Amino acid sequence: MSNFPDPIRAGLERGWKVLGGAHGALPEKITCDVAIVGSGAGAGITAELLTQAGLAVVIVEEGPLKSSSDFRQRESEAYPSLYQESASRKTADKAISILQGRCVGGSTTVNWTSSFRTPDTTLRFWQERLGLTDYSREGLAPYFEQAERRLHIAPWLTTPNENNALLQRGAQKLGIAASVIARNVKGCWNLGSCGMGCPTNAKQSMLVTTIPAALDKGATLLVETRAEHLVLGGGKVQALRCVAVQANGAPVVAGQVSTTIVARHFVLAGGAINSPAVLLRSKAPDPHARLGARTFLHPVVMSAAVLEQRVEGWAGAPQSIYTDHFMDTQPVDGPMGFKLEAPPLHPVIMATTMPGYGQPHADMLAKFPHTHVLLALLRDGFHPQAPGGQVKLRSDGSAVLDYPLTDFVMEGARRALLAMAEIQFASGAREVLPVHERSHPYTSWDTARSAIAALPMKPLLTKVVSAHVMGGCAMAATEAQGVVRADGGHWQIENLSVHDGSLFPTSVGANPQLSIYGIVNRLAQGLAQRLTGRAVALG
Amino acid sequence: MQRRSLLKLGLVSGAVLALAGGAAVLLQPGLVQGRLSPSARELFTSLGRAILQGTLPADAQARKRALAGMVERIDLLAANLPPTVQAELSQLLGLLCTAPGRLGLAGLVPAWQDASEAQVQAALDGMRFSTLALRQQAYQALHEIVGGAYFSDESAWPSVGYPGPMIL
Numbered sequence: 001m002s003n004f005p006d007p008i009r010a011g012l013e014r015g016w017k018v019l020g021g022a023h024g025a026l027p028e029k030i031t032c033d034v035a036i037v038g039s040g041a042g043a044g045i046t047a048e049l050l051t052q053a054g055l056a057v058v059i060v061e062e063g064p065l066k067s068s069s070d071f072r073q074r075e076s077e078a079y080p081s082l083y084q085e086s087a088s089r090k091t092a093d094k095a096i097s098i099l100q101g102r103c104v105g106g107s108t109t110v111n112w113t114s115s116f117r118t119p120d121t122t123l124r125f126w127q128e129r130l131g132l133t134d135y136s137r138e139g140l141a142p143y144f145e146q147a148e149r150r151l152h153i154a155p156w157l158t159t160p161n162e163n164n165a166l167l168q169r170g171a172q173k174l175g176i177a178a179s180v181i182a183r184n185v186k187g188c189w190n191l192g193s194c195g196m197g198c199p200t201n202a203k204q205s206m207l208v209t210t211i212p213a214a215l216d217k218g219a220t221l222l223v224e225t226r227a228e229h230l231v232l233g234g235g236k237v238q239a240l241r242c243v244a245v246q247a248n249g250a251p252v253v254a255g256q257v258s259t260t261i262v263a264r265h266f267v268l269a270g271g272a273i274n275s276p277a278v279l280l281r282s283k284a285p286d287p288h289a290r291l292g293a294r295t296f297l298h299p300v301v302m303s304a305a306v307l308e309q310r311v312e313g314w315a316g317a318p319q320s321i322y323t324d325h326f327m328d329t330q331p332v333d334g335p336m337g338f339k340l341e342a343p344p345l346h347p348v349i350m351a352t353t354m355p356g357y358g359q360p361h362a363d364m365l366a367k368f369p370h371t372h373v374l375l376a377l378l379r380d381g382f383h384p385q386a387p388g389g390q391v392k393l394r395s396d397g398s399a400v401l402d403y404p405l406t407d408f409v410m411e412g413a414r415r416a417l418l419a420m421a422e423i424q425f426a427s428g429a430r431e432v433l434p435v436h437e438r439s440h441p442y443t444s445w446d447t448a449r450s451a452i453a454a455l456p457m458k459p460l461l462t463k464v465v466s467a468h469v470m471g472g473c474a475m476a477a478t479e480a481q482g483v484v485r486a487d488g489g490h491w492q493i494e495n496l497s498v499h500d501g502s503l504f505p506t507s508v509g510a511n512p513q514l515s516i517y518g519i520v521n522r523l524a525q526g527l528a529q530r531l532t533g534r535a536v537a538l539g
Numbered sequence: 540m541q542r543r544s545l546l547k548l549g550l551v552s553g554a555v556l557a558l559a560g561g562a563a564v565l566l567q568p569g570l571v572q573g574r575l576s577p578s579a580r581e582l583f584t585s586l587g588r589a590i591l592q593g594t595l596p597a598d599a600q601a602r603k604r605a606l607a608g609m610v611e612r613i614d615l616l617a618a619n620l621p622p623t624v625q626a627e628l629s630q631l632l633g634l635l636c637t638a639p640g641r642l643g644l645a646g647l648v649p650a651w652q653d654a655s656e657a658q659v660q661a662a663l664d665g666m667r668f669s670t671l672a673l674r675q676q677a678y679q680a681l682h683e684i685v686g687g688a689y690f691s692d693e694s695a696w697p698s699v700g701y702p703g704p705m706i707l
Contacts, residue, residue, distance in 0.1 A: 003707065004707070072704070073704030073705075074691075074704065075691055076612070076691035076692065079687075079691075080615075080616070080619045085620065085621050085624060086616065086619050086620055088620070088624070088683065093672060093676075094676045094679060094680070097683075189707075191704070191705055193704055199707055200707070247619060248573075248618070248619045248620055248621055248622070248625075249621040249622070250621065250622045314701065314704075315705075346701070347690040347691070347695065347696060347699055347701050348686070348687050348690050348691050350690070350699070351686035351687065351689065351690040351699075352682070352683045352686045352687045352690075357589065357590040357591075357592070357660065357663060357682065358589065358590065358592045358593055358656070358660055359592060359593040361590070361593070361594070362591070362592065362593025362594040363593065365594060365698070365699045366698070366699065366700070368699040368700050368701060369699075369700040369701075394623055396622065396623060398621065398622075398623050437667055437668070438668075460672060460675040460676065460679060461668075461675075
């Protein structure tokens with residue numbers, strides 16, 4: 001048990017309305033103004049604004065309510081309790097591992113705090129190519145400013161940890177611009193445990209900001225409760241059927257609806273993959289076959305390096321330095337651009353990510369304290385050969401993302417492995433290992449360059465991961481192009497909005513949390529205005 | 540030699556069917572009510588010895604304890620997986636625990652508990668670099684489960700120089 005105040009336990013003691021799991025049985029029927037599916041980035045912002053407008057809100061979260069007293073900075077506890085599928089979610093062909101939150105606060109409870117406004121290049125593409133004319137930098141700026149203020153988003157001015165400093169030094173040596181990342185933290189202890197839930201409540205996730213604000217204003221939170229399907233009729237959502245689930249997501253009582261929520265309006269904010277899946281299970285109208293399509297991942301490839309000095313990638317703020325050099329120096333719709341960052345390193349992630357076994361694997365892991373890792377986020381969705389994936393339902397109704405890794409994507413992955421290795425040697429690496437089943441630790445840039453050029457860039461040989469799931473309920477200027485309108489309202493269903501990362505019509509090209517906060521901030525203010533006639537803003 | 544390759548391919552096709560949910564009834568499931576079957580426990584002990592060779596404690600008793608702890612953690616991990624993932628894993632483990640499945644999918648002749656580390660490592664290499672996605676997927680799953688379960692416990696941290704989280 002940590003010695004920090006726990007705002008969640010304090011709220012529960014004050015009488016917050018939380019039901020589900022150990023918090024109390026779900027009532028058979030709940031009536032409210034707005035039901036929100038999910039409790040992550042989009043759901044949190046929406047809940048705060050709608051409760052501020054005086055609406056009675058119910059939030060439905062599949063995962064558990066965990067808080068700082070539970071966050072003991074251990075992978076063994078965090079992955080099974082806070083992540084989708086115990087942090088082992090995979091794409092259909094199992095070639096990509098997906099990290100996505102499943103707890104109150106969603107991915108914001110476990111993300112690494114990197115905060116970027118939606119890049120101008122992306123917004124220009126949305127405006128000029130997709131006709132989303134409202135999505136201008138100037139138009140969104142006030143909404144980003146509010147979100148940044150609300151969540152204490154500011155550049156990380158503390159000295160970067162060695163894992164990030166190496167990116168800075170390597171880039172500088174090669175004449176590549178690298179910058180400081182903004183983070184949503186307040187009084188951060190610089191522990192490096194963000195991915196396991198913040199034990200000090202410094203991370204300004206939805207768990208400690210908007211969700212408590214909504215609960216203080218009377219919202220109801222249902223936890224360990226899955227939104228199963230919407231009941232549709234007359235072009236509207238009539239109700240939302242939910243089931244109580246166990247820790248592993250299995251229904252508490254198979255085949256039984258636990259609660260039915262009747263509301264004036266419904267907001268889907270369960271995150272990409274899950275939001276389209278609710279619509280698929282509901283057999284929502286999809287006249288142009290857009291639902292679940294164009295789901296993006298920012299496919300990530302990694303490069304590990306061994307330094308003479310200690311790196312201790314587990315300690316200190318993760319991802320405090322980045323470079324967009326490899327996105328900014330080429331056209332958005334050309335060969336894939338990528339963003340480089342330096343992730344946190346912990347034993348489970350390290351052991352499962354590093355290829356191979358036996359003595360060579362043991363030798364690599366023995367150098368863990370001296371290991372530095374870079375990752376490259378590939379910007380998908382801007383080129384016809386990077387169309388993302390398709391969310392589908394398995395026979396039991398659970399969601400799976402089919403995301404083929406095309407040769408076009410893998411060509412970008414090869415360039416990313418080359419770029420990372422070059423930077424790592426420039427920063428003084430003794431050896432560099434591109435994370436690939438066929439690679440070996442290389443001791444010079446020349447050797448690495450020719451070896452990477454010859455690697456078979458195939459799925460299941462190249463390690464590919466993702467922590468950014470976007471798209472699948474794309475907003476679009478015309479009905480034929482997407483699932484929802486530019487204001488988040490569903491094209492065919494009158495009282496339904498989508499307010500999460502599944503809105504994005506391409507990938508963002510940056511860690512998506514602030515894009516979701518800022519854009520949903522505008523959408524939710526609009527929704528509050530339409531439902532109540534009242535103007536509200538993020539507190 | 541050619542005949543043997545054909546047989547292998549037939550078996551793997553059968554495995555594809557099994558994993559797709561078709562012929563699964565022929566197998567003893569690897570998970571029983573979400574928990575590891577006794578033969579799945581033997582499988583993971585053998586895989587742990589091979590995958591973690593060089594990391595496991597040198598002392599025989601300590602190594603045995605470390606592997607037993609890992610198997611317990613895999614059991615817990617499996618219990619926490621969603622039903623669809625449990626079903627897939629159960630079929631994979633069930634298949635690997637039959638002689639034809641072990642030969643067809645892993646290319647391993649001796650039983651898991653009798654195979655040497657080198658034999659299991661050769662089998663792992665066969666899967667890892669196979670041209671069949673199913674065998675590659677099986678390798679990736681086993682690698683992730685073993686590595687994840689072993690290093691999730693603090694008893695394994697000294698072997699990689701990780702001091703553990705800062706105590707607050």
